[in-house]
Amino acid sequence: MQAQAEVVTTWNDVCHTDDLVTNSGVCVLLEGKQIALFKIHIEGNTQYFGVSNWDPVGQANVLYRGIVGTLQGNIVVASPLYKEHYVLATGKCLERDDVGIQSYEIRVEQNRVLVASL
Amino acid sequence: MTLSSQQQQRIVIIGNGMVGHHFVEQLINSKADYHITVLSGEGRLAYDRVYLSSYFTGKTAADLALTDEKTYQQWGVNAVTGAWVTNIDRTHQVVTTKDGTSYPYDKLVLATGSYPFVPPIPGNEQEHCLVYRTIEDLESISASAAQSKIGVVVGGGLLGLEAANALKSAGLETHVVEFAPQLMAVQLDAMGGALLKDKIEALGVQVHTQKATEVIEAGEQCRYRMKFSDGSHLETDMVLFSAGIRPSDQLAREFDLVVGERGGIVIDNQCITSDPNVYAIGECALWENRIYGLVAPGYAMARAAVASLTNSEGEFAGADMSTKLKLMGVEVGSIGDAHGKTPGALVYTYHDQPAGVYKKLVVDETKTQVIGAVLIGDTSDYDTLLQYALNNIALPDAPEALILPSSGEKPLLGADALGDSATICSCHNVSKGDIVEAIESGSCSLGDIKSCTKASTGCGGCSALLKNVVDAELEKRGVEVSKAICEHFNHTRQELYHLIQVENIETFDELLEKHGKGLGCEICKPAAASIFASVWNDYILRQAHQPLQDTNDTYLGNMQKDGTYSVVPRVAGGEITPDKLILLGEVAKEYNLYTKITGGQRVDLFGARVEQLPAIWQKLVAGGFETGHAYAKSLRTVKSCVGSTWCRFGVQDSVGQAIDLENRYKGLRAPHKIKFGVSGCTRECAEAQGKDIGIIATENGWNLYVCGNGGMKPRHADLFATDLDDATLVKYIDRVLMFYTKTADRLQRTSVWMENLEGGLDYLKSVVIDDSLGICDDLEAQMQHITDSYQCEWKTTIESPEALKRFRQFVNSDETDSNIQFVTERDQIRPATSAEKYAGQQAIPVDII
Numbered sequence A: 001m002q003a004q005a006e007v008v009t010t011w012n013d014v015c016h017t018d019d020l021v022t023n024s025g026v027c028v029l030l031e032g033k034q035i036a037l038f039k040i041h042i043e044g045n046t047q048y049f050g051v052s053n054w055d056p057v058g059q060a061n062v063l064y065r066g067i068v069g070t071l072q073g074n075i076v077v078a079s080p081l082y083k084e085h086y087v088l089a090t091g092k093c094l095e096r097d098d099v100g101i102q103s104y105e106i107r108v109e110q111n112r113v114l115v116a117s118l
Numbered sequence B: 001m002t003l004s005s006q007q008q009q010r011i012v013i014i015g016n017g018m019v020g021h022h023f024v025e026q027l028i029n030s031k032a033d034y035h036i037t038v039l040s041g042e043g044r045l046a047y048d049r050v051y052l053s054s055y056f057t058g059k060t061a062a063d064l065a066l067t068d069e070k071t072y073q074q075w076g077v078n079a080v081t082g083a084w085v086t087n088i089d090r091t092h093q094v095v096t097t098k099d100g101t102s103y104p105y106d107k108l109v110l111a112t113g114s115y116p117f118v119p120p121i122p123g124n125e126q127e128h129c130l131v132y133r134t135i136e137d138l139e140s141i142s143a144s145a146a147q148s149k150i151g152v153v154v155g156g157g158l159l160g161l162e163a164a165n166a167l168k169s170a171g172l173e174t175h176v177v178e179f180a181p182q183l184m185a186v187q188l189d190a191m192g193g194a195l196l197k198d199k200i201e202a203l204g205v206q207v208h209t210q211k212a213t214e215v216i217e218a219g220e221q222c223r224y225r226m227k228f229s230d231g232s233h234l235e236t237d238m239v240l241f242s243a244g245i246r247p248s249d250q251l252a253r254e255f256d257l258v259v260g261e262r263g264g265i266v267i268d269n270q271c272i273t274s275d276p277n278v279y280a281i282g283e284c285a286l287w288e289n290r291i292y293g294l295v296a297p298g299y300a301m302a303r304a305a306v307a308s309l310t311n312s313e314g315e316f317a318g319a320d321m322s323t324k325l326k327l328m329g330v331e332v333g334s335i336g337d338a339h340g341k342t343p344g345a346l347v348y349t350y351h352d353q354p355a356g357v358y359k360k361l362v363v364d365e366t367k368t369q370v371i372g373a374v375l376i377g378d379t380s381d382y383d384t385l386l387q388y389a390l391n392n393i394a395l396p397d398a399p400e401a402l403i404l405p406s407s408g409e410k411p412l413l414g415a416d417a418l419g420d421s422a423t424i425c426s427c428h429n430v431s432k433g434d435i436v437e438a439i440e441s442g443s444c445s446l447g448d449i450k451s452c453t454k455a456s457t458g459c460g461g462c463s464a465l466l467k468n469v470v471d472a473e474l475e476k477r478g479v480e481v482s483k484a485i486c487e488h489f490n491h492t493r494q495e496l497y498h499l500i501q502v503e504n505i506e507t508f509d510e511l512l513e514k515h516g517k518g519l520g521c522e523i524c525k526p527a528a529a530s531i532f533a534s535v536w537n538d539y540i541l542r543q544a545h546q547p548l549q550d551t552n553d554t555y556l557g558n559m560q561k562d563g564t565y566s567v568v569p570r571v572a573g574g575e576i577t578p579d580k581l582i583l584l585g586e587v588a589k590e591y592n593l594y595t596k597i598t599g600g601q602r603v604d605l606f607g608a609r610v611e612q613l614p615a616i617w618q619k620l621v622a623g624g625f626e627t628g629h630a631y632a633k634s635l636r637t638v639k640s641c642v643g644s645t646w647c648r649f650g651v652q653d654s655v656g657q658a659i660d661l662e663n664r665y666k667g668l669r670a671p672h673k674i675k676f677g678v679s680g681c682t683r684e685c686a687e688a689q690g691k692d693i694g695i696i697a698t699e700n701g702w703n704l705y706v707c708g709n710g711g712m713k714p715r716h717a718d719l720f721a722t723d724l725d726d727a728t729l730v731k732y733i734d735r736v737l738m739f740y741t742k743t744a745d746r747l748q749r750t751s752v753w754m755e756n757l758e759g760g761l762d763y764l765k766s767v768v769i770d771d772s773l774g775i776c777d778d779l780e781a782q783m784q785h786i787t788d789s790y791q792c793e794w795k796t797t798i799e800s801p802e803a804l805k806r807f808r809q810f811v812n813s814d815e816t817d818s819n820i821q822f823v824t825e826r827d828q829i830r831p832a833t834s835a836e837k838y839a840g841q842q843a844i845p846v847d848i849i
């Protein structure tokens, strides 16, 4: 085993799990940044995702209002403006290589939603 | 051999039409090492002449382009536009363009195409006497049509009729003047020509056969008067010549290449002219005394020339001239020897005068081979007959069965009956074998196969056959052929509709569990939500439906470019009281919203942030407004004119009718949006004939029109029934709309639905008026249920604290989205541009209200 530099992640409490909407998105403001949060119920499991709310193509803060779904095995959100798909886990855009969005690590503890600082 | 000793061969191509371009493409694909120069006489590179007429239905020059400069550059092709060639020096092997530039060549290709023949009639050179060949021609035609009421097309051939259609759709009273005794004399026999004439006249285009024009002189009522040799005359504002084409063989004549007696550059099977270094291909070339005026033979010549240049196999061996087309909605097909001129030819005919269908089958003397056919009014047998003809498939014992109306015994020629060598796409010379090969090497959808074989990307005539072959081959390999709406459901929208209704499915989760997989997506979710609404009509923001909705439906408003929403309250029939107008103004003022009168006779308030919507609607609902469903695939507006109440010409109360209809259908969720218009008299100020449902008052009641459209592809509505009383009118609309809702594809407007409906208008009439399917009671009951269960979604929303939770930008903060900024223009707000936001000048972050 090699010694690894310890990385300390700061977890920010942003909201209650009741604030989330299953299979849909809401938005939180964290230190001036807009983060879209998604609670996805799939195949009996619940997963949580966080990505930047900024739509880089439409140039507006709207991604939390997109429809979520699966596409080619990825859990994605479709931009409500021009319908590009972003993979929730990574922020990768499926249609274009030249854009992508920030994704955030999410953790749920005692019904509170925590977002990792970058 | 060293590189320097071997100079790259230079090829110069004169003309960059469809065939010239195909030649370049084929030569590049062959990987042969040539330096290629293309000299385009037109001001642009190659475009799709076959679809030229679609320019009139909204296609642009860019849509029609077959290539662009960048592609040619990437291929290393030197393409010059506006390069009209005036000189060929065959001794020194140099061509020169009109501006004096010279281009040396080792091999020269003439792909100069043809030009429209204008009969030598005195007066034919006047301003509004035009031809139909290039994009510039179409621009002139549009300009001239805009200043004309009546238009005449000279020439009743294929192109002439296409031109007539263009004039007719431009709104002109249209005439076709033909010298021969019949229309489309090349492709059709006399009977077929006569039937086509009847049909086209029934569509409002007047056809004058056996007319020889003697002079075009100044008119009395119109711009011109055409005088005919029989003493009669016709007045018109414009004349369009479409009397045939002539090969562009001037260069060949001037520089001593052999040309045919009646024109055309003589070529052999390799497409080589009388000079071994000069090729000719396309419509300028004459092969075995024939000029081919279609694109597929030209492409075949291009391939033969490339084969010759690269020393590979392939020659031009003549081409099939069969055609299938829809002229103004009339189906016409012609195969091979349509006139039965082959010695010993035998003919079968079928003629159903009431239905306007005529079919003729020409077979050889042994009755074993199809050698020709004519089909008018119904071309459903075309693909099968063509395959019999092209691939010499032996005929069944009773060949007449092939053209008789389906008696159940029709020997259907499935894709399986075709051999591997059978040509599927003649434009791109794709055989069934090529398609099988593409599938074997991994293509598994129609789209894939189209892009790798190019099949069906030319004239498009083979698309139905291609689909059959592909489906059959895929099915053979155990691949399920997907008509599915998306990757989550293996069903069409119509099938989902049935499943939901029959199995009483009420939620998306249930639907997914029973019939789908994955999580769904932005295609199937809103489609399912729309079906739930059509079938059950419960509140669309019900917890289970919420995540299904498009953002517009979720937030009950249309999202604008900056993420704000528009607010459009219903103003039924466009009638509004002063108090309500004042309320709209007050609300707009209070929330600082941009205000505009829409094209749908109501008012749109723009720039509302998501968290402002509930308060805005609270005020509107309290003042008596309801949601206008501007965000939904559902009834939008019923446009009205003022009608008999005020207008001196009105014969019925169009406003009252419009309001009643709007209130009846306002909650109906459908595959796409629906618009109505009600006019109080035949002057049609409400533009009802451009709407999905159009109603025009008559002295005796109402005329009903269906399936019209504005938008990208306008379509006039079809007259469906006349002089209806109020009750029958509503009954018919109930049935039409419910039938549409049940059977249309997702995002299919009524216009497109109608165009794809087998049997068309007559079929719809039989379903709705004669109840041929026995479903009218159900359709009406379902519509009644929807009307009875209507609720204003905004009213329900503002009364539900749970639903209101969604109208927040942030669940953890009351701040607003700082990216939404406005500036003032013409005394109202508009979204700030990014430069304005950046500069921060003038931008006024909106106050929280």
Ligand code: SRM
Pocket: B558, B559, B560, B566, B567, B568, B596, B597, B598, B599, B600, B601, B602, B603, B604, B630, B636, B637, B639, B673, B675, B690, B691, B708, B709, B710, B711, B712, B713, B749
């Ligand atoms: C507001 C309005 C323009 C205006 O300022 O006048 C408008 C605005 C929009 N139209 Fe429209 N259309 C408006 C009247 C029309 C009309 C005229 C009419 O209804 O008489 C037409 C042509 C008639 C027709 O539909 O047949 C029209 C044909 C379209 C089309 C093309 C439809 C087609 O079949 O080709 C679209 C695109 C679509 O639906 O896919 C469209 C789409 C849109 C969208 C929804 C585009 C979008 O996704 O953002 C616009 C958003 C409106 C908003 O935010 O509220 N709009 N649109 C009009 C609203 C009328 C209303 O009161 O509801």
Ligand SMILES: Cc1cc2nc3c(=O)[nH]c(=O)nc-3n(C[C@H](O)[C@H](O)[C@H](O)COP(=O)(O)OP(=O)(O)OC[C@H]3O[C@@H](n4cnc5c(N)ncnc54)[C@H](O)[C@@H]3O)c2cc1C
Pocket: B014, B015, B016, B017, B018, B019, B020, B021, B039, B040, B041, B042, B049, B050, B051, B052, B053, B083, B084, B085, B086, B111, B112, B113, B114, B132, B133, B134, B159, B162, B248, B251, B281, B282, B283, B284, B292, B293, B294, B295, B296, B298, B459
């Ligand atoms: C309205 C319309 C509809 C049609 N519909 C169909 C259809 O449904 N199916 C079908 O198969 N066919 C159809 N055709 C015919 C088809 O478009 C032609 O067969 C095809 O375009 C022929 O291609 P081409 O390259 O030989 O000639 P063109 O496309 O005519 O190209 C020749 C080019 O050479 C240029 N040129 C000529 N002389 C010179 C010179 N001296 N120097 C430089 N350049 C020169 C011309 O300007 C032109 O750009 C239609 C044609 C029209 C006009």
Ligand code: SF4
Pocket: none
């Ligand atoms: S025409 Fe285009 S830009 Fe204008 S409102 Fe309609 S959709 Fe928007």
Ligand code: FES
Pocket: B296, B424, B425, B426, B427, B428, B455, B456, B457, B458, B459, B460, B461, B462, B463
């Ligand atoms: S036959 Fe013309 S595209 Fe296939």
